[in-house]
Amino acid sequence: MIDFRYHLVSIIAVFLALALGLVVGASALRGPLVDQLKDNSNRLKNSNEVLRKEKDAAAQVRDYGSQVTDAVAGQVVAGRLKDQSVVFVEAPGADDQMRAQTADMVQKAGARISGYVTLQSKYLDPNQQATLNELTDQLKPAGLNFPADASSYDRTASELASVLVTKQAARSGQEDPAAGQVLSGFKEAGFLTFSGQPATRATLAIVIAPAAASNDKNADAQNKALGALPTALYTYGGGVVAVGDPDSATQGGLIKALRDDDDADGHVSTVDTADVPAGRLTAVLALVAAKQGKAGDYGIGSKVDGPLPTPVPTPTPTMTKTKK
Known part of the structure; x- marks a missing residue:
C-alpha cells in the first residue's frame, strides 16, 4: 500500500x-x-x-x-472591311462572348457576317473519326479533290472550307444549295451547328480558339485536327485570323499550336488577346492585312511579331470613297 x-x-x-x-x-x-x-x-x-x-x-x-x-x-x-464578308468558326470550348464581341468589331469595320459555325466535341472524338471520314466522302461536292497525302481531318477541313469561303468576291453572298447540303449533313450527324447563312460563302474567316489550353493527353492531336481548318480556310478564302485569349497561346492551346505549325506559318494570322477590346481591334487589323496577303502573329504570347500589324494596314481603294 x-x-x-x-x-x-x-x-x-x-x-x-x-x-x-x-x-x-x-x-x-x-x-x-x-x-x-x-x-x-x-x-x-x-x-x-x-x-x-x-x-x-x-x-x-x-x-x-x-x-x-x-x-x-x-x-x-470604320470602313476597313467594307465590301467584305466574314464567317466565324468556333472550336469546341470557345468563348461565345468573345465571338459576339469580335463579331461586333467586324461589323463596325463594315463587313457582312455570313454566319457562325460551331464545331462540336464529337468532331474531335477519336472514336468518331472513322464516321467523320465516311461522312466527308459522302457529302463531298462535285469537283472537290483532296491531296493524296491528306489526313482524315485535312480532308474534312478542306471540304468545310470549300463551302464556307471563296477567293472570288462575285461568288460571295449567293446561296449555294450544294454548300448548304454539306453543312446540313455535318449538322445532322452532330459534328457541328450553324446559324446565319454560312453557305453563302464569305471572303474572310475568323476562327475562335478554345477558351482554355488543353491538359488532355490528346491535346496535340486535337490541336492538329483543329489547326487543319484555319489552314484550309486560307487555301479557299481571301484571308483567315485565329483568335483566342493569352491562355490559348500557352502549351496545349490552339494559338500556340498554329504558331508552331509550318503549314500555318505565313498563311494563318493569330491574335492571343481577343478577350480585351485592344485584341479585338487587332483582330480586325489582322484580317485587313490578311486580305492584303500579309499574315502575322500578334498579342503578348510567344513568337509574336508585335502587338498589331506593322505598319497598320490602311483600307484598300475599294473601301474608301474619293471626294470630288
Whole structure:
C-alpha cells in the first residue's frame, strides 16, 4: 500500500513539475515571442495591403485602357472591311462572348457576317473519326479533290472550307444549295451547328480558339485536327485570323499550336488577346492585312511579331470613297 502511494505521489510530482516548468517557461517567453509574432503579423498585413492597392490600381488602369479602346475602336476600324464578308468558326470550348464581341468589331469595320459555325466535341472524338471520314466522302461536292497525302481531318477541313469561303468576291453572298447540303449533313450527324447563312460563302474567316489550353493527353492531336481548318480556310478564302485569349497561346492551346505549325506559318494570322477590346481591334487589323496577303502573329504570347500589324494596314481603294 505504501509502495503504491509512493509511486502515485511520485507520478503526481513529476506531472506537477512538468506543468510548473511549462508555466514558468511560457511566462518567461511570452513577452518576446508574442511581440515578435505581432511584428510579423503587422508586416504581412501591411505588405498585403500594398499588394492589394497595386492590384486595384492595375485593374483600374486596365479597365480605363479597355474603355478608351472600346470607345474609339469603331472610328479606327470604320470602313476597313467594307465590301467584305466574314464567317466565324468556333472550336469546341470557345468563348461565345468573345465571338459576339469580335463579331461586333467586324461589323463596325463594315463587313457582312455570313454566319457562325460551331464545331462540336464529337468532331474531335477519336472514336468518331472513322464516321467523320465516311461522312466527308459522302457529302463531298462535285469537283472537290483532296491531296493524296491528306489526313482524315485535312480532308474534312478542306471540304468545310470549300463551302464556307471563296477567293472570288462575285461568288460571295449567293446561296449555294450544294454548300448548304454539306453543312446540313455535318449538322445532322452532330459534328457541328450553324446559324446565319454560312453557305453563302464569305471572303474572310475568323476562327475562335478554345477558351482554355488543353491538359488532355490528346491535346496535340486535337490541336492538329483543329489547326487543319484555319489552314484550309486560307487555301479557299481571301484571308483567315485565329483568335483566342493569352491562355490559348500557352502549351496545349490552339494559338500556340498554329504558331508552331509550318503549314500555318505565313498563311494563318493569330491574335492571343481577343478577350480585351485592344485584341479585338487587332483582330480586325489582322484580317485587313490578311486580305492584303500579309499574315502575322500578334498579342503578348510567344513568337509574336508585335502587338498589331506593322505598319497598320490602311483600307484598300475599294473601301474608301474619293471626294470630288
